Amino acid sequence: MPMRCPEMTCRPLGRERRRKPLALAAWACLSAAVAPGLAAAFHDGGVGSCERCHVMHDAVPGQVAFDGTRALLLAASSTDLCLTCHGDGGVMGLNPLNPPRELGAGNFVFLLEDDLDDAPAATSPRLAGEAAGHSIVSPALGLAADSRWSRAPGGAFPSAALGCTSCHDPHGNAGFRMLHGAGPVQGGTGTFIYPAPVAAGLPITDPGAVESRTSHSAYIAGMTRWCANCHGFYHDHGSAHFEHPVDEILDSGVRRRYERYEGDAFPSSGAAATSYLPQVPFESSAATVTGTSGPGSDGRLHCLTCHRAHASSAPASGRWDFRVYRLADDGVASGSWPLPSPYADAQQRQLCRKCHAQNHDRGMACLDCHRETVTGVMPLDP
Ligand code: HEC
Ligand code: HEC
Ligand code: HEC
Ligand code: HEC
Ligand code: HEC
Ligand code: HEC
Ligand code: HEC
Secondary structure (H helix, E strand, O other): OOEEOOOOOOOOOHHHOOOOOOHHHHHOOOOOOOOHHHHOOOOOOOOOHHHHOEOOEEEEOOEEEEOOOOOOEOOOOHHHHHHHHHHHHHHOOOOOOOOOOOOOOEOHHHHHOOOOOOOOOOOOOOOOHHHHEOOOOEHHHOEOOOOOOOEOOOOOOEHHHOOHHHHEOOOOOOOHHHEOOOEEEHHHOEEEOOOOOEEEOOOOOOOOOOOEOOEOOEEEEOHHHHHHHHHOOOOOOOOOOOOOOOOOEOOHHHHHHHHHOOOOOOOOOOOHHHOOOOOOOOEOOOOOOOOOOOOOOOOEOOHHHOEOOOEOOOHHHEOOOOOOOEHHHOOOOOOOOOOOOOOOOOOOEOHHHHOOOOOOOOOOOHHHHOOOOOOOOOOOOO
16 A cells, blocks of 8 residues: 655645756765765755655655555665765775775674684684674575574564664664664664664764774763663673673772873873773763763763674674783784774783772783583682
């Protein structure tokens, strides 16, 4: 049964309206300089933008209609559609050994890796790209659902349905990066109970934008709860092998450590005003995209302190590789792209050390001891 568009958003376009399939090519590859003014508010349902994504026809003369059962997209799936514009050079590169610039979320190109495991005792079979993070499903790109988790760990969202529109609203909204707020998502595949996070990000249409210590996503509030829409408060006791608080104000001891730590070579000579590290970001009401200060009194741990939202070149979408002893070991055993270390020190260890001063690791990665084994016991005491 034909379904009509919401009147407010879809005016009859009369003569003006034309199908422009070729226009897509001009939009492909956002990194290739989309003029910021021109691109502004593309997703906000601006008149005429429907045809950039939907097949349209005049079921009722002068009115744009969909068939009501499918969204009649210009691509085989929602995810494939998004990637016609956000693909190469955007959130999905072509070569996992030469990823596009980092804007904050990490890149899905690492799902194409054949091996990510740089642990001293590597697993067999190897940890392939599906372990790099959110395994978006795209038959066109040969990307299948993650074979290890049928549902979101700690939650119920089905891996087989995971795609861009599981998290983002294709029609745009006022929230950060158009992330879904509370309510049903993907036609009811899941239902979010927590609102979209409050944050700000780098302008994706500026080809010069790239994450750095002075230019980065600014996390203000609510990220952990947003992830909890699908994962619950993962790690905070429950099913995770690694237990850790996930939504907690940093106490004064951790804050002082964060402010003074400039890597293992300079563990206490840093200054509070320049201590912000985008590889270990905290949430704060004072966060800005150009901010360089350490956590204030409301600095908070959140899911993206340790993870990227899309994927990374380390298992579990880590902001750094959790399995290596020294960051310089990242990529060595696997041949995968080494995540850049923020510190120029070949001996630099896990970035957990930005918050924790413990020196009891006996030459092993933190997780080698701070992760329950499959049988539920912690390994050796130090
Ligand atoms: C950026 C691409 C894009 C644009 C632009 C866009 N849509 Fe959509 N639309 C989608 C996708 C993708 C879906 C499928 C939703 C999903 O995957 O959850 C969809 C679904 C729909 C649906 C089905 C019901 C629903 O919300 O799921 C309607 C109706 C719709 N769009 C109307 C419109 C109208 C009207 C416009 C113009 C004002 C528009 N769309 C512009 C991508 C787009
Ligand atoms: C026809 C090209 C096109 C398609 C298809 C498209 N986008 Fe976009 N998208 C853009 C442009 C241009 C911008 C930058 C301008 C803007 O923010 O409106 C953008 C911006 C974004 C942003 C950043 C918004 C912000 O606040 O900075 C997100 C997230 C996004 N798109 C997600 C999606 C998703 C998810 C889909 C698939 C449902 C999709 N896009 C499909 C062109 C496209
Ligand atoms: C729409 C539901 C949804 C939301 C929201 C969501 N996830 Fe997930 N996540 C999943 C599903 C489903 C899986 C399992 C399939 C997979 O690994 O791709 C998963 C897997 C993961 C993994 C394991 C990846 C791997 O390959 O081992 C991590 C880490 C993760 N999510 C972190 C997060 C973080 C952090 C957030 C918030 C920024 C978040 N997720 C938000 C659905 C979601
Ligand atoms: C599991 C949820 C999730 C999925 C799935 C997801 N995104 Fe995102 N995306 C996010 C979050 C959260 C951010 C903000 C990350 C940050 O700034 O740390 C983001 C950021 C972005 C940005 C801003 C640029 C950047 O790299 O930070 C774009 C564009 C975008 N997403 C597009 C997409 C497209 C296209 C897809 C599908 C191919 C997709 N996203 C799938 C959660 C998701
Ligand atoms: C202090 C750092 C840290 C924070 C904060 C954190 N994680 Fe993790 N996460 C990890 C580490 C380390 C692993 C790898 C654990 C392992 O190999 O057992 C991991 C693994 C995961 C996995 C993959 C499944 C698994 O157990 O290996 C998911 C899903 C996940 N985290 C989701 C989340 C979500 C959702 C949040 C916020 C609610 C979050 N994480 C907050 C460090 C963190
Ligand atoms: C942004 C700061 C931050 C980072 C990064 C961080 N932690 Fe923590 N960690 C905390 C806070 C806050 C607590 C709560 C206890 C406290 O205040 O010391 C905590 C607690 C712990 C505990 C004690 C847990 C308990 O239940 O008592 C361990 C062990 C730990 N962290 C290990 C790690 C490991 C391993 C990593 C890296 C994968 C890591 N942390 C990364 C801030 C951090
Ligand atoms: C050789 C095993 C081992 C390694 C490797 C290891 N730890 Fe621990 N850690 C322990 C043990 C055992 C305890 C005390 C028992 C407990 O509370 O879990 C502990 C306690 C802690 C605590 C709780 C506070 C305290 O002092 O009791 C933190 C925080 C911590 N470790 C952080 C780290 C970080 C960060 C790393 C990696 C840089 C790391 N550990 C590496 C074994 C280890």
